[in-house]
Amino acid sequence: MAGRMVEDDLFDSILLAEERFRGEGYQEGFEKGTRRGLQDGRRHGAVHGARLSCEMSFYYGFAVTWKCLLRHSTDAKSRKRVKALETLLGLIQSSPIDDPQSEKLRDDMDKLRAKFRQVCSMLSVPADFKDYIRVAEGTSF
Amino acid sequence: MKEALSLVQRLNAHPDSRCWFVSWSPNGALLASCGGDKAIRIWGREGDSWICKSVLQDGHQRTVRKVAWSPCGNYLASASFDATTCIWKKKNDDFESLTVLEGHENEVKCVAWAPSGNLLATCSRDKSVWVWEVDEEDEYECVTVVNSHTQDVKHIVWHPTQELLASASYDNNICLYKEEDDDWECRATLQGHTSTVWSLCFDATGQRLASCSDDRTVRIWKEYPAESGQGESIYLSWKCICTLSGYHGRTVYDVSWCRLTGALATACGDDAVRVFKDDETTNPDEPVFSLAAQVNKAHSQDVNCVSWHPKEAGLLASCSDNGEIAIWRFQEDK
Numbered sequence: 001m002a003g004r005m006v007e008d009d010l011f012d013s014i015l016l017a018e019e020r021f022r023g024e025g026y027q028e029g030f031e032k033g034t035r036r037g038l039q040d041g042r043r044h045g046a047v048h049g050a051r052l053s054c055e056m057s058f059y060y061g062f063a064v065t066w067k068c069l070l071r072h073s074t075d076a077k078s079r080k081r082v083k084a085l086e087t088l089l090g091l092i093q094s095s096p097i098d099d100p101q102s103e104k105l106r107d108d109m110d111k112l113r114a115k116f117r118q119v120c121s122m123l124s125v126p127a128d129f130k131d132y133i134r135v136a137e138g139t140s141f
Numbered sequence: 142m143k144e145a146l147s148l149v150q151r152l153n154a155h156p157d158s159r160c161w162f163v164s165w166s167p168n169g170a171l172l173a174s175c176g177g178d179k180a181i182r183i184w185g186r187e188g189d190s191w192i193c194k195s196v197l198q199d200g201h202q203r204t205v206r207k208v209a210w211s212p213c214g215n216y217l218a219s220a221s222f223d224a225t226t227c228i229w230k231k232k233n234d235d236f237e238s239l240t241v242l243e244g245h246e247n248e249v250k251c252v253a254w255a256p257s258g259n260l261l262a263t264c265s266r267d268k269s270v271w272v273w274e275v276d277e278e279d280e281y282e283c284v285t286v287v288n289s290h291t292q293d294v295k296h297i298v299w300h301p302t303q304e305l306l307a308s309a310s311y312d313n314n315i316c317l318y319k320e321e322d323d324d325w326e327c328r329a330t331l332q333g334h335t336s337t338v339w340s341l342c343f344d345a346t347g348q349r350l351a352s353c354s355d356d357r358t359v360r361i362w363k364e365y366p367a368e369s370g371q372g373e374s375i376y377l378s379w380k381c382i383c384t385l386s387g388y389h390g391r392t393v394y395d396v397s398w399c400r401l402t403g404a405l406a407t408a409c410g411d412d413a414v415r416v417f418k419d420d421e422t423t424n425p426d427e428p429v430f431s432l433a434a435q436v437n438k439a440h441s442q443d444v445n446c447v448s449w450h451p452k453e454a455g456l457l458a459s460c461s462d463n464g465e466i467a468i469w470r471f472q473e474d475k
Contacts, residue, residue: 080282083323114269114286121244121271121283 049100052109056092059116063088066123081122088115146416146434146457149468150190154182160460162207162446167214169452174466175205181219181229183236184466191468195235200227207251212258220252226263228281242281244271255299255306260284262306264294270308270318272325289316289327296340300347301400307350309338315352315362317377329377331362333384339393345400350379353393359385359407359417361428383428388415391443397457399449404471405430406457408444413437414459416471433473440465 063085070078070085095108120127154160155176163174172184172191181197203222210217217229217236224245229236246267253262261273261281272285292311299306306318306325315331315338336355343350350362361383391410398405405417416434423429440461450456455471 077282087324110288114288117244117269118271118283118286121286127244 045100052100053097056095056097056109056112059088059112060092062116063092063119066119081119084115084119084122088112088119091115146414146436146469146471148436149456149470152184152191152193152466152468153464154184154193154460154466155180155464158464159204159462160445160464160466161204163448163458163460163466164208164210165448165451165458166210167212167451169450172458172466173208173210173217174460175208175219176464177204179203179205179221181205181208181217181236197229197236197238200229200238201225203248206249209252209254211254212256216254218252218254218261220249220263222248224249224265226252226261228279230279239279240281242273242283244283244286245269250294251296253297253299253306255304256301257304260299260304262297262299264297264308266293268292268294268310270294270297270306270316270325272306272318284323285325287318287325287327289318289330290314295337298341298343301343301345302347305347307341307343309341309352311337313338313354315341315350317379319375319377321375328375329379331379331381333360333381334358337392340395342396342398344398344403349382351396351398351405353396353407355392357386357389357391357393359389359393359396359405361385361430363426382426383430385417385430388417388432389413394444395446397447397449399454400451401449401454402473404433404449406447406449406459406471408447408459410443412440412442412444412461414439414444414447414457414467414469416457418473434471436469439467439469 067082067085070082091108091112096102096105099105117127154174155178158176158178160174160176163172165172170185173181175181179201182193183195184191185194200219201221201223205219205221207220208217215231219227224247226242226249228239230239245265248266249263250266251264259275262270264270268288268290270287271283273281274284275281290310290312294308294310296309297306304320308316313334313336316327317329318325319328334354334356338352338354341350341352348363351359353359360381362379363382365378365380389409393407393409395408396405407415414436415432417430418433419428419430439459440463442462444459444461447457447459457469457471458466460466
């Protein structure tokens with residue numbers, strides 16, 4: 001009885017060696033891949049998050065500044081512009097920026113970009129956000 | 142019942158270029174055309190024939206894709222691939238550039254005036270629809286930018302009586318917009334076409350909407366009031382009540398619904414112009430349209446646009462990639 005089991009184990013360890021090594025290799029690779037994925041994901045998230053909040057903060061600063069510039073204007077046109085700026089600020093404040101997976105965030109960003117384009121048209125200022133960013137990068141001391 | 146579409150006149154409107162669009166002025170006295178030669182031409186009737194009354198040359202830097210008359214007939218708006226929309230004011234027999242509306246990121250595909258004359262809508266390859274307001278001093282201001290489509294927006298059209306806007310897109314959908322507190326929002330998305338929707342047209346009362354597509358069909362849509370028991374919904378419910386398929390050999394680029402006779406004309410990439418009529422005896426919720434007339438070689442290239450005359454029943458204008466405009470007469474045997 002005992003003799004037969006030793007024989008089986010002997011052959012098993014040879015025949016199943018490839019499968020065992022493959023299994024161990026897979027496990028090792030899976031763990032390494034998970035760690036690597038987490039690192040890549042975190043880096044990607046950081047970049048994406050920075051881009052998103054950079055854009056949103058830009059609109060915020062833009063709207064607050066223009067509201068300030070128009071605070072003494074009482075004509076109908078300026079009032080319409082202030083109303084549009086207030087809608088822009090409202091969208092920013094109600095946006096779930098802390099939840100990157102949120103559908104609402106995606107919709108809000110679309111609405112925000114559209115509102116920004118409309119406000120720029122009303123104020124007759126260029127609307128390309130990328131232009132502003134490019135200018136900032138060009139600054140040197 | 143034999144009905145015929147006969148040629149009245151051919152105009153070499155935009156030589157060596159494409160003629161993209163034709164539009165009759167509200168009183169029908171003038172026809173505006175625009176093309177790949179960056180120009181807009183105004184045609185008027187002299188005796189029995191149409192002649193070129195003026196050429197608006199320097200308004201745009203690229204192709205002029207569409208032109209639209211204001212409801213009063215004193216203004217003309219032109220949408221161009223140069224990303225701008227130009228507003229022209231009629232001064233006697235000529236037009237002068239009043240203002241240029243900027244804002245779209247790329248090619249403007251269409252411009253349309255609301256029946257009230259106070260609002261203007263534009264749409265573009267940048268996937269957005271812009272609504273502009275005009276005040277008494279001829280100043281234009283953007284009131285809304287809407288991004289309901291996921292692709293190039295090809296055409297927009299206003300409802301004849303309500304403040305309702307419809308748009309057609311490369312994303313195969315039609316969107317309907319209504320105003321809510323100064324902002325225009327998409328209230329319905331009409332799905333059904335299996336390829337780019339190129340053009341739209343409401344019937345005389347605005348109860349039905351015709352759409353045409355790269356999928357070689359024309360669809361008729363009708364509004365249905367929201368089901369009772371669901372309370373008041375801000376969303377609109379439109380259903381497709383008829384599909385005309387098997388008639389067009391290629392992409393259908395334009396559809397025009399005659400406000401006087403109810404006839405439906407189509408412009409097709411197979412170089413033909415077709416006219417359909419609905420059988421008045423059938424159920425209005427399930428109309429049956431039949432082909433009333435067809436001209437196979439209406440032009441030597443793709444037909445880009447068809448437009449019914451607003452006052453003279455049966456008069457139809459079409460234009461083509463070969464730079465020509467053709468005027469037709471549709472005669473029904475009574």
